Amino acid sequence: MSTTTPTFQTIDDLEPGQQLLVRIDVNAPVEDGAVQDNRRFARHADTVAELLADDHAVALLAHQGRPGRDTFVSLEEHADILADHLGREVAFVDDTFGDDALEAIGGLESGDVLLLENARMCDEELPEEDPDEKADTEFVRTLAPEFDAYVNDAYSAAHRSHASLVGFPRVMDAYAGRVMETEYTANSAIQQREFDGPVTMVLGGTKAEDLIPVIEEVDDTVDRFCLGGIVGELFLRAEGHDVGYDVEGTEFFDHQWENHADTIERVLEEYGDRLNLASDLAYEAESDERAERTVSDIEKGTSYLDVGTDTAEEYADLVAESEAVFVKGALGVFEDERFADGTVEVLSAIAETDCFSVVGGGDTSRAIPMYDLEEDDFSHVSVAGGAYVRALTGERLVGVETLEAAADSA
């Protein structure tokens, strides 16, 4: 059995009064062009407050969205949201490692906080490569000498081998922030729990490619899966239904299908008896109201935005008779009240039982306060999505591994 005791250094090991480069994950929803607060901001603000109390100067590095998506925007608004949580100014510079960024970093004094521009706007950030290659980028080579140490607080991005996450700990003294430390400990402990009764995993949201491999890997521990969102529709497509195709204005389905159709079909064949797929789906009618169709009557060309009423009830019943429930991703577009039923019904069913429960995902966990559910009614609410489900499978997270390697060579 693997240990849950982290072997990385934490911010407790830092000498006070240093110039720190701190990687956080404030990747957030963007609605009508405006960045929305999610639970990540408050959690990282606590880490930053602790660092400031120790007289450090802090430059924050983060990402938002993915190139080509509507959510791929500047971090300027993120600085304001962080400042609200911290109760002090967070300066922003629209540059990551160019002259403007270096000038702003050079002017930092003890107690200052500066947020650098979206790391994914730098070409060298994204392609997933070995940490040593990431360390050898101009991005890392330029920024690293400006700081005394690197802190990674971005547990929720620790499954990505990107320059800002794995490059710096190769060349700098590296420490885990509080969010990294607490999420790592909680999620590793969950992976080691054993349950006597049924274990249910509810999978939804937009990032199907993060979830499809998980179904095979948690095969020993999870008795049944309830699927919704984009991942649910892709499995319905594999079953031969006319859903799970991009329609005008959507960009979720076709590329994920092209890359993962073989795996989806294999998983459906091997684990079909444990996979629950929606029997009905909801969409926006011409009247703007919610309307529903059973899957057998489905028509191509409509955007489906939630699981239907029968499906929501069926999933809630399965949850109610479970000993443990793990949620990653929403069953529908819960941000729009008309399409929140599936997500809210399942979360409410969890909250009403005393099963062991974990809800993960920066976006999905927002549904808890949005629909007046109590965080205390869940065993653990993680700010991480993809990283948390990988931790459940026992997979090592590359961002954690590079912190551990840095501690070994310290």
Ligand SMILES: Nc1ncnc2c1ncn2[C@@H]1O[C@H](COP(=O)(O)OP(=O)(O)O)[C@@H](O)[C@H]1O
């Ligand atoms: N059918 C759907 N169509 C479009 N978006 C959906 C659908 N179902 C769920 N979603 C969206 O999925 C988002 C959460 O997905 P994702 O970003 O993958 O998860 P998280 O950030 O919680 O890990 C929610 O914001 C929700 O609006």
Ligand SMILES: O=C(OP(=O)(O)O)[C@H](O)COP(=O)(O)O
């Ligand atoms: O929000 C994130 O992941 P999540 O949606 O799985 O919680 C992280 O910021 C990683 O973002 P990415 O999935 O675009 O690499």
